[in-house]
Ligand SMILES: Nc1ncnc2c1ncn2[C@@H]1O[C@H](COP(=O)(O)OP(=O)(O)O)[C@@H](O)[C@H]1O
């Protein structure tokens with residue numbers, strides 16, 4: 001549905017995105033995850049035809065964005081990072097206006113606006129002025145304008161940014177409801193957003209893709225099946241921590257004072273050796289907890305590199 005090849009964008013001589021390649025299949029819900037400044041908004045502006053790339057190719061539903069921008073725009077509903085909502089318009093009037101703008105046939109404008117209002121839960125405020133709404137409701141209006149022409153594809157740039165936790169949960173719920181009806185790409189700089197809504201994740205850092213996989217695949221692949229082991233002992237914690245570093249398969253040791261945290265390879269033998277080592281040290285093992293490395297750690301690892309020129 002979306003195909004991106006060798007996409008580059010420089011602002012002046014500063015590269016914002018460098019040689020991006022990825023594709024999104026029909027019906028997929030893809031999370032475009034990366035820290036602030038990674039190049040998410042730039043990529044989305046190019047996919048939606050609002051900005052030209054420096055080089056590279058974007059095809060949406062088979063159409064080249066630059067040869068057939070209207071064909072592309074017709075198929076995409078776009079929530080930009082700053083939603084294009086007019087504060088002095090009423091919600092319903094604004095959605096009628098956008099529907100007209102998007103080429104919805106005149107006789108279907110009314111039902112299109114009503115449908116978008118219904119999907120985004122704006123019924124109670126449809127006669128209110130947008131400028132008087134809370135940020136959460138304004139964001140819903142932004143989503144409603146992306147939905148109003150019932151596009152095949154939704155491109156949502158940080159749809160929950162600036163919302164409180166309750167509003168965030170509501171928008172995430174809404175996105176989950178849209179699954180299956182649209183192909184969705186949403187960007188975010190926070191991991192829980194992707195975990196809540198997406199099947200596939202593309203991680204971008206400093207303008208480059210650093211990982212692309214399903215959530216579970218990513219977790220497995222990037223951690224190499226590694227384990228994080230937490231150990232609690234009654235005595236000689238410092239000495240035990242030091243000696244654990246020499247156990248084979250232990251990659252990293254951190255002594256927090258309250259407990260010892262180990263980063264281990266994926267082998268169960270390593271955990272067995274760690275347990276035996278602590279018991280033999282006579283330090284009084286009272287707790288040993290094993291966890292697979294969390295996606296959070298992987299994300300931080302993948303995005304801790306700065307852009308170098
Ligand atoms: N209009 C612009 N002019 C110059 N630099 C820009 C412009 N827009 C974005 N940038 C820079 O490009 C990089 C990527 O920005 P952006 O795509 O907005 O990232 P993200 O959406 O992931 O936070 C950043 O370093 C940002 O400062």
Ligand SMILES: [Mg+2]
Nearest residue numbers: 040041042081
């Ligand atoms: Mg952005």
